[in-house]
Amino acid sequence: MQQSSARPHAGDTIALARPDIGERELAMVLAALRSGRLALGPMLGEFERALAQKLGVEHVSAVSSGTAALHLAVRAAGIAPGDEVVTTPFSFVASANCILYEGAKPVFCDIDPVTFNIDPDAARAAVGPRTTGLLPVHIFGYPADMPRLEDLARKHGLWIVEDACEALGAVHEDGVPVGARGNLAAFGFYPNKQITTGEGGALVCPDAATKARVDSERNQGRAPDMDWLDHVRLGFNYRLDELSCALGLAQLERLEELLSARARVAAGYRERLADIDGLELPCPDSGGARRSWFVFCVLLPEGVDRVAAMAALRARGVETKPYLPAIHLFSFYRERFGYRPGQFPVCERVAERSLALPFHTQLGDSELDHVSGALRAVLAELRASPSARRPRARSDNGGT
Numbered sequence: 001m002q003q004s005s006a007r008p009h010a011g012d013t014i015a016l017a018r019p020d021i022g023e024r025e026l027a028m029v030l031a032a033l034r035s036g037r038l039a040l041g042p043m044l045g046e047f048e049r050a051l052a053q054k055l056g057v058e059h060v061s062a063v064s065s066g067t068a069a070l071h072l073a074v075r076a077a078g079i080a081p082g083d084e085v086v087t088t089p090f091s092f093v094a095s096a097n098c099i100l101y102e103g104a105k106p107v108f109c110d111i112d113p114v115t116f117n118i119d120p121d122a123a124r125a126a127v128g129p130r131t132t133g134l135l136p137v138h139i140f141g142y143p144a145d146m147p148r149l150e151d152l153a154r155k156h157g158l159w160i161v162e163d164a165c166e167a168l169g170a171v172h173e174d175g176v177p178v179g180a181r182g183n184l185a186a187f188g189f190y191p192n193k194q195i196t197t198g199e200g201g202a203l204v205c206p207d208a209a210t211k212a213r214v215d216s217e218r219n220q221g222r223a224p225d226m227d228w229l230d231h232v233r234l235g236f237n238y239r240l241d242e243l244s245c246a247l248g249l250a251q252l253e254r255l256e257e258l259l260s261a262r263a264r265v266a267a268g269y270r271e272r273l274a275d276i277d278g279l280e281l282p283c284p285d286s287g288g289a290r291r292s293w294f295v296f297c298v299l300l301p302e303g304v305d306r307v308a309a310m311a312a313l314r315a316r317g318v319e320t321k322p323y324l325p326a327i328h329l330f331s332f333y334r335e336r337f338g339y340r341p342g343q344f345p346v347c348e349r350v351a352e353r354s355l356a357l358p359f360h361t362q363l364g365d366s367e368l369d370h371v372s373g374a375l376r377a378v379l380a381e382l383r384a385s386p387s388a389r390r391p392r393a394r395s396d397n398g399g400t
C-alpha cells in the first residue's frame with residue numbers, strides 16, 4: 001500500500017529518491033521489534049534465504065551495507081596488498097574504495113559510451129603483471145558484459161567481484177539474473193535502491209565455504225558455532241540487524257511490484273523527453289539484457305551549463321544531482337595515484353553531462369509532467385541566453 005502523503009503539493013520540491021514503505025513493512029518491523037530479538041535472530045536467515053531464492057542462488061550473506069559486502073567480497077576473492085584490480089571510474093566511490101581497504105590498487109579503465117559499464121577492451125588493455133582481479137559494476141542497473149569479462153578473467157587467472165548494488169532484478173543477455181553467475185556479487189539496500197533495509201547489503205557467495213568465511217568475518221571473526229570465546233580470524237562488525245532484515249523481507253515480497261513501478265516511471269520519462277534536441281536518455285535494453293531501473297540519468301545537451309540547469313530546476317521544484325562524478329578525479333584519488341583529467345575521456349564526458357532526475361515508485365503522471373516540462377523549459381531558456389552557456393561545462397563533482 002502506498003502512502004498518499006507521497007504526492008507532492010504545489011510548491012513542494014519533487015525529491016530525487018524516496019523509499020516505498022507499505023503496511024507490510026511497518027507490520028514486519030514492528031513484529032521484529034516486539035520479538036525482543038534485535039540482532040542475530042531468525043530474520044537474518046529468513047532474509048538471506050528469500051534473497052537467494054529471488055536470485056536463484058544458494059548462498060547469500062546479509063551485511064550492514066553494500067560497501068561492507070564489497071569489502072568482504074574482495075577479501076573472499078583473495079585480494080592482497082600491492083595487487084592491482086581493474087575497475088571502472090564511473091561508479092559510486094565504494095567500488096574503488098573497497099580495493100584500497102586491503103592495500104591494493106584500483107586501476108581504472110574507460111567505459112562503454114552506450115551502457116556506461118566497463119569497456120571489456122579497455123579492461124583487457126589495463127591488465128598488467130600485478131593484476132589479480134576484475135571489479136565490474138552494473139551501473140544504473142544495466143548488466144555489464146560479463147561473458148567477455150569472464151573470458152578475460154579466465155585467460156589471466158583473475159578473480160571477479162561484481163558490484164551489483166544498483167542492479168537487483170536486472171537480467172543478462174543469456175537470461176541469468178545479475179548476481180547469479182557464480183561470481184562473488186555485492187548488493188546494496190540503501191533507501192534509494194530497488195529495495196531497502198535502511199542501511200544494508202548482501203553478498204552472493206559461490207559456495208558454502210565462502211559463505212561460512214563471510215558470515216564469520218561480518219561477525220568479528222567468530223567461529224561458525226558462535227562460540228563467544230574463540231575468534232578464529234580477523235573480523236568486522238558488518239552485521240545486519242533484525243529490524244533491517246524484517247524490512248528487507250517485506251520489500252522482497254513486493255520486489256516484482258517495486259521493479260515494475262520503477263520501469264513505469266522510466267517509460268514515462270522516456271515518452272516525455274524523447275524529442276528534446278541534444279538530450280541523451282538512458283540506453284534501451286538490447287540483445288535480451290534487461291535493466292533494473294535504479295536512477296533515471298540524462299546527458300544534458302553539449303554545452304549546456306549543468307550548474308545553471310540544476311539551479312533553474314530547483315527553482316521550479318525539481319531536485320536533481322550530477323550523478324555520477326568520475327572517481328579518478330576525486331581529489332583523494334588524484335593526489336594518491338596521480339590521476340588527471342583526460343585519461344578516461346568517455347567516462348569524463350558522461351560524468352560532466354550526466355544529471356539524475358527524481359526517480360522513485362511514487363511518481364505519478366502529474367509529477368512526471370512537471371519534471372519533464374521543467375527540464376524542457378530550462379533547456380530552452382539556457383539555449384536562448386548565451387551568457388548561461390559555457391563551452392565546456394566543468395564537473396562540479398557533486399557528491400552522491
Ligand SMILES: *Cc1c(COP(=O)(O)O)cnc(C)c1O
Pocket residue numbers: 065066067068091092094095137163165166188189190200201
Ligand atoms: C549504493 C552503492 C554501493 C553501496 O553503497 P552502501 O551505501 O554502502 O550500501 C556500492 N556501489 C554502488 C555502485 C552503489 O550504487
